[in-house]
Amino acid sequence: xxxxxxxxxxxxxxxxxxxxxxxxxxxxxxxxxxxxxxxxxxxxxxxxxxxxxxxxxxxxxxxxxxxxxxxxxxxxxxxxxxxxxxxxxxxxxxxxxxxxxxxxxxxxxxxxxxxxxxxxxxxxxxxxxxxxxxxxxxxxxxxxxxxxxxxxxxxxxxxxxxxxxxxxxxxxxxxxxxxxxxxxxxxxxxxxxxxxxxxxxxxxxxxxxxxxxxxxxxxxxxxxxxxxxxxxxxxxxxxxxxxxxxxxxxxxxxxxxxxxxxxxxxxxxxxxxxxxxxxxxxxxxxxxxxxxxxxxxxxxxxxxxxxxxxxxxxxxxxxxxxxxxxxxxxxxxxxxxxxxxxxxxxxxxxxxxxxxxxxxxxxxxxxxxxxxxxxxxxxxxxxxxxxxxxxxxxxxxxxxxxxxxxxxxxxxxxxxxxxxxxxxxxxxxxxxxxxxxxxxxxxxxxxxxxxxxxxxxxxxxxxxxxxxxxxxxxxxxxxxxxxxxxxxxxxxxxxxxxxxxxxxxxxxxxxxxxxxxxxxxxxxxxxxxxxxxxxxxxxxxxxxxxxxxxxxxxxxxxxxxxxxxxxxxxxxxxxxxxxxxxxxxxxxxxxxxxxxxxxxxxxxxxxxxxxxxxxxxxxxxxxxxxxxxxxxxxxxxxxxxxx
Ligand code: GAL
Numbered sequence: 001x002x003x004x005x006x007x008x009x010x011x012x013x014x015x016x017x018x019x020x021x022x023x024x025x026x027x028x029x030x031x032x033x034x035x036x037x038x039x040x041x042x043x044x045x046x047x048x049x050x051x052x053x054x055x056x057x058x059x060x061x062x063x064x065x066x067x068x069x070x071x072x073x074x075x076x077x078x079x080x081x082x083x084x085x086x087x088x089x090x091x092x093x094x095x096x097x098x099x100x101x102x103x104x105x106x107x108x109x110x111x112x113x114x115x116x117x118x119x120x121x122x123x124x125x126x127x128x129x130x131x132x133x134x135x136x137x138x139x140x141x142x143x144x145x146x147x148x149x150x151x152x153x154x155x156x157x158x159x160x161x162x163x164x165x166x167x168x169x170x171x172x173x174x175x176x177x178x179x180x181x182x183x184x185x186x187x188x189x190x191x192x193x194x195x196x197x198x199x200x201x202x203x204x205x206x207x208x209x210x211x212x213x214x215x216x217x218x219x220x221x222x223x224x225x226x227x228x229x230x231x232x233x234x235x236x237x238x239x240x241x242x243x244x245x246x247x248x249x250x251x252x253x254x255x256x257x258x259x260x261x262x263x264x265x266x267x268x269x270x271x272x273x274x275x276x277x278x279x280x281x282x283x284x285x286x287x288x289x290x291x292x293x294x295x296x297x298x299x300x301x302x303x304x305x306x307x308x309x310x311x312x313x314x315x316x317x318x319x320x321x322x323x324x325x326x327x328x329x330x331x332x333x334x335x336x337x338x339x340x341x342x343x344x345x346x347x348x349x350x351x352x353x354x355x356x357x358x359x360x361x362x363x364x365x366x367x368x369x370x371x372x373x374x375x376x377x378x379x380x381x382x383x384x385x386x387x388x389x390x391x392x393x394x395x396x397x398x399x400x401x402x403x404x405x406x407x408x409x410x411x412x413x414x415x416x417x418x419x420x421x422x423x424x425x426x427x428x429x430x431x432x433x434x435x436x437x438x439x440x441x442x443x444x445x446x447x448x449x450x451x452x453x454x455x456x457x458x459x460x461x462x463x464x465x466x467x468x469x470x471x472x473x474x475x476x477x478x479x480x481x482x483x484x485x486x487x488x489x490x491x492x493x494x495x496x497x498x499x500x501x502x503x504x505x506x507x508x509x510x511x512x513x514x515x516x517x518x519x520x521x522x523x524x525x526x527x528x529x530x531x532x533x534x535x536x537x538x539x540x541x542x543x544x545x546x547x548x549x550x551x552x553x554x555x556x557x558x559x560x561x562x563x564x565x566x567x568x569x570x571x572x573x574x575x576x577x578x579x580x581x582x583x584x585x586x587x588x589x590x591x592x593x594x595x596x597x598x599x600x601x602x603x604x605x606x607x608x609x610x611x612x613x614x615x616x617x618x619x620x621x622x623x624x625x626x627x628x629x630x631x632x633x634x635x636x637x638x639x640x641x642x643x
Pocket of ligand 1: 147376
C-alpha cells in the first residue's frame, strides 16, 4: 500500500473575531506548522441573515485571507445551526423527543432529519455555498453539517418522522403489484397477532413511543433502522449539491460512541471519514471505565477508546480518515473537565497518526470569551497568548518534517462492528446495562492488551483474506452470506454470544441460533445475570452479565466451574456462549493468537502499541514513567520505532 502525508490543522470561527485580526491569526497558524483550517459550520446566520439575502462578503474575505497565508480551508455546511428565520418558516421542523416535546431554538441541532421543508432549505444553502466556493483556490475539503447525532438528535418522534416512517415501511413490505405496501406481510413479520396489535393500513402505524409497556421490538428496531436511513439520506442530499459544483473531497465529523446511525452507510457517500476526539471528555461517561481507571487516566484518557474509534473510522472512510476536532485542553461539557497532562496533546496527535490519520485538527484556534463554550480551551487563550497546547502542536509539526509519510498496512486481526447489532441490543438488552458497543469494546481492549493492531470491518465484508483472526461478537442478526464467509475464512474466527439470535424482522429464528454451518451447536436457553453474580470459569475469568446454555456434541474448551460449556470450537470456528470478563477475554485472545501464530506482547499496564507498515509505535498512557521492551517511556511518552 502506498503512503500518505500527515498534516495538522485547526478549527476557526472568523465570524467570532474582528476582521482586523484574521490576517494575524492566519499568519500564526501557518507559523505553527498547520496546513488546514476548518471554518463555516455554524455560520448560517451570517451567510444568510434573512431568507434569500446572502452575505458572502465576509466569507470571501476570510477564505482569501486564510488562503493567502498558505492554509487550506475545510468548509463546513452550516446546517447544524439553522437561524431563527428558518424555524419561523417551518415551525414544525423541530425534532421531537420520546415524551412528545419539541426541542427548542437557542442552541444547535434543533432539526428533524425527516422534515421535507428543512431538507429543501439545506439543499438551497449548500448549493449556494458550493456554487460560490466549490472552485475557490483556498478550498481543500468540505465537511457536511456537524456531528450528526450529537445531543441525541438522530431519533425524532415528530409528525414528519411518522409520515416518513410509514412510507419507509411500505418500501420494506412492498405489495406484490409494487403499489404501496403489504400490511398483512408486516403484521406477520412483526408478530402483531400478539396483544391484538394488527394494523389495517400503514397509516395506522405510529412511532414506538409513549406505549404503556414496551412496544413490539420489531417495531422499535424498524424505527431505529429507519432513523439511521434518514441521516444517510439527509447527508446524501448535501453531497449531491456539493459534487455538482466542486471536486474537493467531502468529509463529515463523527463522534465517539454515537451509534444511532450507520456510519458505514453515510461514509459510503463521502471521501473522508473524520471524528472529534475528546479523550478526557469521554472518560467519565462514554468509556465504561471503573472509578479507579477514571482516576488513573483522568489527565490522559482511556488507553483504548480513542484507538477504537481511529480504527473504526479508518474503516468508515475506506482508509481515508482525519481527526477533525482534537481536544487541546480542558473542555466545558463533561461532568468534570481536568487539564491534560503536559505532553498529551502531542501524544493524542501521534496516536491518531499511528492509526493512519491523514490530518489532525485541533478544536479550536482561540478560546472564545462568550456564549456556551467560553470554558473550552483552544490553542490560544482568549487574550491571544499561547495556551499550553500551542507548543505541543508546534512540536508535532516539527517532528512531522522528518516523519511526514505514513505507510498503511493491513492488521493481522479483524473485528467486525455492526451498527444494526447495537440497535438490536438496545431494543432487547435482556439485562440492565448490556450493550453491544461495550461487548465489542471489551474484545478490542483484550486484543490491545495483547499488543495486537486491529482492523475494524463493516458487517458487509465477505472477504477476510490476509487476516489471521477475525472476531465477530454479538452480531444478533447475521445474514447467511456472512455466516458462510466466516465459516470459509482462512482465519481463526470467534463468534458469540447472541450470534444470529434474531431474524431480520426481530424474531427468534428456527432452527434455533446460531444455526451456523458446520458448528453443530444450539443455544438452548439464555439468561442475564446481576453484576454481582459472575460465574467462575475453570482456569480463570468469569462470565458476567449474559450467559447462554450451549447444546453440542463437541467438547467445550472453556467450561464453568459447574462443568457447563462456555466456549466450543469446530475447526477454526469458535463460539463463546457468554460475556467474558477481562481475564477470560485475555485467555481467549491468548488461545486464538497461539492457534493463529500471532505475535503477542506482554505490555505494562496502560501501555499500548500500534504497527503501521513502516513503524511500531509505543504509547504510555500512564501518569508515570514505565519500562517497556522498546526502552523507557516517560509519562505521556511516545516511541516511534522503524520496523
Ligand atoms: C464538538 C462540536 C464542536 C464543539 C466541541 C466542543 O462536539 O463539534 O462544535 O462544540 O464539541 O468540545
